Amino acid sequence: MGPYRVLFIPELLDNILSFMNRDYNMINAHVCKQWSEIALDLVWWEVVNLHELLNILRPFKKVDGHLIISAPPLSYESKSSFFVDIYARMPHLHSLDLRVHYAARLIEADILNLLRGLPDLKKVIFPEFYLTSGIVSELSRMKHINIIKSKIGPKQGCGEEEDVDSFSPILQQEAFPALWDLDITARLRDVTRFMNSDLAPIKLTSLYINTYVDDKPEQLHKLLVTLSKQCPVLSQLCVKILHVPKQLKLFPARQITFDALRPVLSFQRLTTFMVTHKYPVNITLEEIEELASRWPTLESLSLNEEPLVMDDFTLDLRALVPFARHCPKLRQLGLFMDATTAETHPTTELRPFTALRTLSVGASLARDPGTVAVFLSQLCLPGCKLETSITWTGFGGRPCRELNINHRSVLSELQARSRRWTGIIDLLPILIQIRREEREKSKARLAALQEVDELRMKNIKINDR
Structure with a gap:
């Protein structure tokens, strides 16, 4: 072992390593602490690749x-x-x-x-x-x-x-x-x-x-x-x-209400707003109408579409209509709804969204995929993505945000609701395309009728001469 002791004399080791190229010295830097200090000094003398060099440290x-x-x-x-x-x-x-x-x-x-x-x-x-x-x-x-x-x-x-x-x-x-x-x-x-x-x-x-x-x-x-x-x-x-209690039971006094959220309408430039809570937001269709009509610059809204307590609904699919009517810049919308009741007044015009790219329904309930998909196809444009399920639990594995063995019924209900929306996700693009083709045909028929009327008027003028 005698000859190897020379490799632990700093001056001699520095002299030896100085004759080696930088790739070998990057390897030498991993040998031991003493070698690392000397080899790194030689490597750091001229930095060629910072990414590669810092990976040594x-x-x-x-x-x-x-x-x-x-x-x-x-x-x-x-x-x-x-x-x-x-x-x-x-x-x-x-x-x-x-x-x-x-x-x-x-x-x-x-x-x-x-x-x-x-x-x-x-x-x-x-x-x-x-x-x-x-x-x-x-x-x-x-x-x-x-x-x-x-x-x-x-x-x-x-x-x-x-x-x-x-x-x-x-x-x-x-x-x-x-x-x-x-x-x-x-x-x-x-x-x-x-x-x-x-x-x-x-x-x-x-x-x-x-x-x-x-x-x-x-x-x-x-x-x-x-x-x-x-x-x-x-x-x-x-x-x-993001508070996940051991027992998920609704306490109405703890629900976020529209009155609690009303100050968002006082912001001068707010275009994106998201709120997440374990309980559904207690907001009515009339309040949704007020929110949408007073916020025409809205671009993204997530109104707690992912509550953990999922059996208390105040909204249905009609809640989408005011946003389509009043918010032309809206690109992302998330609402918690009972998607089983979508009847609108006969005189209500279903104007489609003009910019919506993502509709997040979270833990919303849908029993009849066909009925829900038909309604949504009247509002959504081609390319609009439908998102479901709970996404905010389990991040980072922290106990304070995990659904565990005490929440088996919640996990089971989430899976069941997600499966119901799968059929809607598959059906919606087809119905949207069909409606688009029908609108194009309707426009073509209207244009043809207008052309016929114009020709008829020209013919009348010629005959009058």
């Missing part, structure tokens, strides 16, 4: 022009040095996508130092439950940050709910000077207080809010009132109250 991917970096495992002793390497070697990084599979509090100090070392950041993406008060406070002081995202899913990783149980960032003058897109997970009352501050990010155009607390409709109303006053340029708003 820690596996990552390059997607849409930004770096996706996985944090070291929790058992890794030198986590701090990992984050130091990032901002020491890439101080002008513009986009950071950090993926972590443990609680934010375990590396919050390292993340704060990382943010301070990357003053040019414009976009950050963190796992859910990572936007703590401390991290948001630090982000508020960054001059160029315009996008703060929180992604949900197994690849992104996930923190723990308790890290955002209390949300109260400390803001200073000129906080969030460039922020326009924000995702946040916190209690609605905390978000309301945050956005009601004189230093709140009022230039937001997009705001996504998740909460796992069973917030009351009154709290949602207060939030919407605050946002309508504080965020004059907000165009996209999503509020998801």
Whole structure:
């Protein structure tokens, strides 16, 4: 073993590795810690392929022009040095996508130092439950940050709910000077207080809010009132109250009502709105008419089409008619309906949607596929996609949003309803095409009759001469 000791003398090892090409030294960097430091110094001397080089330090991917970096495992002793390497070697990084599979509090100090070392950041993406008060406070002081995202899913990783149980960032003058897109997970009352501050990010155009607390409709109303006053340029708003109780039983006092949602009509530029809750929204057909008629600029609306309590209906397929009549720019619509009663008044004109591309019916009930498909074919254009089922449970595998063994009846009912809509999904494009062909034939017949009338009038004029 004597001859091999020379390979552990730093000066000699550096001399030996300097004669090797960069591909071999990238391999040498994996041998041991001592070899890694010397080999990396040689590789970093001239950066040719940043993607390939950073993969030596820690596996990552390059997607849409930004770096996706996985944090070291929790058992890794030198986590701090990992984050130091990032901002020491890439101080002008513009986009950071950090993926972590443990609680934010375990590396919050390292993340704060990382943010301070990357003053040019414009976009950050963190796992859910990572936007703590401390991290948001630090982000508020960054001059160029315009996008703060929180992604949900197994690849992104996930923190723990308790890290955002209390949300109260400390803001200073000129906080969030460039922020326009924000995702946040916190209690609605905390978000309301945050956005009601004189230093709140009022230039937001997009705001996504998740909460796992069973917030009351009154709290949602207060939030919407605050946002309508504080965020004059907000165009996209999503509020998801993702609370899954052990026993799913309807409590009417906990249902979101139209009165709770009415402040959305006070926004100046809001064109996209989504609300998600375990109970159906308590809204009538008359209120749907008011909502649609007062919101002609609406482009996307998801009115809780995916409740977990699915046996309380206030709407049927007639709820689609006002949106087709009043909202010419509407591209996406989601409603929870009893699709078995679709009778309209004989004098009601069924004007088709002009821009709708996606109709999401979620957990809506449909018993007669043929009747439902015939009605929808009068409103939907070719290419309109029909979406069903529950999509917001199970994301990230968090207990607070999972349907488990206590919800067997819910899961069974969801599967049954989804099967009923399968026939409608298959039948609808055929009926839409048939109606389109009939309209074209009708137009052709009308044009022919008009031409005959014109010829008749010309003939009368000639005879009168």
